[in-house]
Amino acid sequence: MKKIFKIIVALAGVVILAAVTISMFITSGPNTSGKTVIQLFSTKTENAATYKELIKKFEKANPTIKVQLSSPSNAATVLKTDLAKNTLPDVMAVGGDTTFTSLQSSEGLRNLANESYAKKTLPAYRKMITSLYSQKGLYAVPYATNASGIIYNKDLFKKAGISTTPKTWNELIADAKLLKSKGIVPFESAYKDTWTTMAVWNQITSNSIPSSWITKRLKNQTTFAASHQQVMSKFLEITSYSQSDYMGTSYNQANIDFAKGKVAMIVNGNYEIPAFTPLNSKINSDMFMMPISNNPADNKVTSGVDVAFAIAKVSTHVSADNKLVAFLMENKNAEIYNKEQFSFSAIKGVKQTSPLVAGITDQVNKGNVINYPDHYYPAALDMTQVLTQAGLNAANHMALNTNIAKSLKHADSLFNAANVQEK
Amino acid sequence: MFRRNNMRQAKKKINFTYYVMVVPMALLFFAFHTIPFLRGVFYSFTDWKGFGSWHFVGLRNYGYMFTNSNIGSAYAFTFKFAIAATILVNVIALLIALGLTSKIKFQNTLKAIYFLPYMLGTLIVGFIFNFVFGNMLPSLGKFLHWGFLETNILGTSHAWIGILIVTVWQGLAFNTLIYMSGLQSVSPDLYEAASLDGVTPWQKFWKITFPLIAPFFTINLVLSVKGYLMVFDQIMAMTSGGPGNSTTSISVLIYNQGFQGSQFAIQSANAVMLFIIVAAISLFQLNVLNKREDRIEN
Numbered sequence: 001m002k003k004i005f006k007i008i009v010a011l012a013g014v015v016i017l018a019a020v021t022i023s024m025f026i027t028s029g030p031n032t033s034g035k036t037v038i039q040l041f042s043t044k045t046e047n048a049a050t051y052k053e054l055i056k057k058f059e060k061a062n063p064t065i066k067v068q069l070s071s072p073s074n075a076a077t078v079l080k081t082d083l084a085k086n087t088l089p090d091v092m093a094v095g096g097d098t099t100f101t102s103l104q105s106s107e108g109l110r111n112l113a114n115e116s117y118a119k120k121t122l123p124a125y126r127k128m129i130t131s132l133y134s135q136k137g138l139y140a141v142p143y144a145t146n147a148s149g150i151i152y153n154k155d156l157f158k159k160a161g162i163s164t165t166p167k168t169w170n171e172l173i174a175d176a177k178l179l180k181s182k183g184i185v186p187f188e189s190a191y192k193d194t195w196t197t198m199a200v201w202n203q204i205t206s207n208s209i210p211s212s213w214i215t216k217r218l219k220n221q222t223t224f225a226a227s228h229q230q231v232m233s234k235f236l237e238i239t240s241y242s243q244s245d246y247m248g249t250s251y252n253q254a255n256i257d258f259a260k261g262k263v264a265m266i267v268n269g270n271y272e273i274p275a276f277t278p279l280n281s282k283i284n285s286d287m288f289m290m291p292i293s294n295n296p297a298d299n300k301v302t303s304g305v306d307v308a309f310a311i312a313k314v315s316t317h318v319s320a321d322n323k324l325v326a327f328l329m330e331n332k333n334a335e336i337y338n339k340e341q342f343s344f345s346a347i348k349g350v351k352q353t354s355p356l357v358a359g360i361t362d363q364v365n366k367g368n369v370i371n372y373p374d375h376y377y378p379a380a381l382d383m384t385q386v387l388t389q390a391g392l393n394a395a396n397h398m399a400l401n402t403n404i405a406k407s408l409k410h411a412d413s414l415f416n417a418a419n420v421q422e423k
Numbered sequence: 424m425f426r427r428n429n430m431r432q433a434k435k436k437i438n439f440t441y442y443v444m445v446v447p448m449a450l451l452f453f454a455f456h457t458i459p460f461l462r463g464v465f466y467s468f469t470d471w472k473g474f475g476s477w478h479f480v481g482l483r484n485y486g487y488m489f490t491n492s493n494i495g496s497a498y499a500f501t502f503k504f505a506i507a508a509t510i511l512v513n514v515i516a517l518l519i520a521l522g523l524t525s526k527i528k529f530q531n532t533l534k535a536i537y538f539l540p541y542m543l544g545t546l547i548v549g550f551i552f553n554f555v556f557g558n559m560l561p562s563l564g565k566f567l568h569w570g571f572l573e574t575n576i577l578g579t580s581h582a583w584i585g586i587l588i589v590t591v592w593q594g595l596a597f598n599t600l601i602y603m604s605g606l607q608s609v610s611p612d613l614y615e616a617a618s619l620d621g622v623t624p625w626q627k628f629w630k631i632t633f634p635l636i637a638p639f640f641t642i643n644l645v646l647s648v649k650g651y652l653m654v655f656d657q658i659m660a661m662t663s664g665g666p667g668n669s670t671t672s673i674s675v676l677i678y679n680q681g682f683q684g685s686q687f688a689i690q691s692a693n694a695v696m697l698f699i700i701v702a703a704i705s706l707f708q709l710n711v712l713n714k715r716e717d718r719i720e721n
Contacts, residue, residue, distance in 0.1 A: 076682075076683055077678075077682045077683055080473055080474070080682045080683070080685070081473075081682060083473060083474040084473045084474055084687070086474075102472070102473075102474065102685055105475065106474040106475045107475070108474075191578065191666065192557070192575065192577065192578050192662075192665075192666075194663065194665050194666075244573075244574065245561065245573070245574045245575055245578060246578075247574070247575070247578030247579065247666055248556075248557060248561075248574050248575020248576070248577055248578025248579070249557075249575070249578070250553075250557060253557065253558075379683070379684050379685045380680055380684035380685060380686050381684075382679070382680075382683075382684065384665070385493075385664075385665070385667055385668050386667075388665045388666040388667050389666060389667030389668070389669075391666065392578075392579070392580060392666040392667055392669075395578075395579070396580060413492055414493065417490070417491045417492070417493065418684070
């Protein structure tokens with residue numbers, strides 16, 4: 001009996017040793033002979049090539065530092081599992097959304113308010129970050145901003161005889177009708193990738209519902225059903241002018257179709273441009289502000305912080321992290337980033353000059369912008385579920401009014417279920 | 424006295440090699456499966472969001488599960504899916520196994536073809552079928568002017584059927600393999616004797632083959648139900664639970680809401696419930712089917 005026990009103990013020892021050694025290999029990563037290794041984690045996949053290019057330049061200028069870039073496709077989930085393990089990447093490039101809010105509320109981030117690069121940023125975008133939490137301090141420095149709108153094919157507009165972009169909702173729908181009558185698909189919607197529904201919903205909501213609504217909704221003083229009828233109706237109107245299989249079309253497929261000149265418009269944001277330009281470099285496209293109101297002066301561009309840099313408190317080499325962020329935020333590097341990503345800079349003096357976003361640049365520069373409403377929804381509310389269901393109901397020929405009422409009720413019940421835990 | 428002596432001898436005879444085989448696996452299982460599971464059970468009684476501080480909340484999370492309509496519909500979908508997939512997989516796998524064990528030409532080639540889907544990862548299969556449903560079938564539908572093929576089935580109310588087809592196609596191989604090994608264990612003498620008695624093929628199957636492979640039927644049924652109640656990969660690859668929540672299985676819901684939605688504790692409670700249900704169903708099946716096996720054998 002003793003012998004068996006001894007053997008079991010010995011075996012347990014071997015197994016534990018093996019497990020520890022293996023885990024050490026996994027966590028320490030490639031050992032790069034005395035260099036400081038810092039991780040740069042990006043929640044976006046579209047800009048990985050640009051980061052790689054900038055990192056190469058950075059490593060050349062700082063030979064003692066090595067940067068490991070990771071930008072997984074399910075980034076929010078990966079970051080949250082990291083958070084659950086209490087290990088965060090050194091530098092995180094996050095969006096100004098609920099993922100960042102969770103990071104911030106876990107108190108895992110450093111306050112960057114006093115860093116020199118933080119002072120280079122535009123106050124309006126700094127405010128978009130600080131408005132996401134109640135504490136004082138700047139826990140992420142805004143870097144690039146996005147702008148939602150409608151991406152359109154100029155050639156197809158010309159072919160249909162449309163010379164100026166629509167300024168009001170009625171004009172937009174009239175143009176869609178005109179395009180349809182000429183045999184051109186007005187909108188390409190890609191609701192198989194559920195997040196694309198939010199690009200439409202957010203633009204309509206931000207221009208129709210006052211930003212104070214969410215505070216009231218969290219206290220159950222109002223509901224979606226009471227206030228969002230117009231929003232849902234406009235959302236469904238866009239789908240009614242979309243291609244027939246809008247529920248089964250993926251984001252990639254939409255980009256392919258747009259690059260081939262098969263569709264006139266896509267309701268989404270500037271971040272989609274680098275996804276279709278490589279497919280057809282000669283495409284004659286531009287963006288315009290999605291006009292929601294029938295009073296042109298009321299319309300605003302829905303814009304938010306697309307990339308902001310945050311540094312983890314647990315990072316063991318903060319000076320190297322700071323160096324990397326400062327480097328990325330140098331004007332000439334920010335210019336490279338914005339040129340390649342068709343984004344707008346949060347840094348003073350860095351301008352976007354691409355003709356592919358020319359129709360919207362003025363509005364952004366004027367500051368005629370409004371933030372994304374879903375950044376303030378509870379994290380557990382999956383609004384895309386409501387919107388894809390509404391789209392599916394429409395595809396199944398449900399009567400419009402029934403669909404609106406049903407979908408908004410659905411949204412309210414999901415909101416209530418999600419709101420319980422937030423307290 | 425004699426008996427005790429005998430027992431002692433029996434104890435001494437145990438070879439250490441068996442412990443070497445069994446113990447490391449048990450330890451690994453405990454470290455990487457049992458401990459995380461117990462931690463999950465623990466967190467299901469707290470309000471942990473997946474990060475930050477937490478407090479005990481007793482059974483609140485379990486109560487919350489009954490108020491959230493999403494959780495209810497995920498259970499309904501998962502049961503519907505598991506039942507349909509189990510029936511289809513077992514019926515088709517048994518038919519294929521019968522065909523492959525009879526004397527046919529190209530037997531080995533056909534076996535390889537039927538086993539191929541099982542060797543591909545579920546995610547890969549999901550992505551392949553994403554393309555098939557999204558691009559190939561709609562183009563075919565347009566070419567043939569078949570309206571029902573022109574839209575991507577994954578974007579309709581029938582999305583679950585698309586996932587079911589892929590799941591069945593991929594799951595078949597494993598069950599077929601088990602049925603085949605079952606069929607090969609049936610002695611050919613029995614069939615010879617039966618053919619002398621002049622039984623019909625139908626009688627041959629129901630009176631001889633099926634009773635003799637009953638243990639294999641049991642294990643297939645239990646494994647299928649257990650596996651399909653926890654369906655995850657193919658759904659993530661093909662619809663991630665949409666459109667709406669029409670293809671959100673319990674596992675998909677746990678993953679999405681638990682991590683993305685910061686409802687770690689609530690979804691831990693959900694996972695504990697799923698575990699209890701799967702374990703209960705498996706035990707129930709084993710009990711009922713074993714009794715049936717016993718009846719057949721006597």
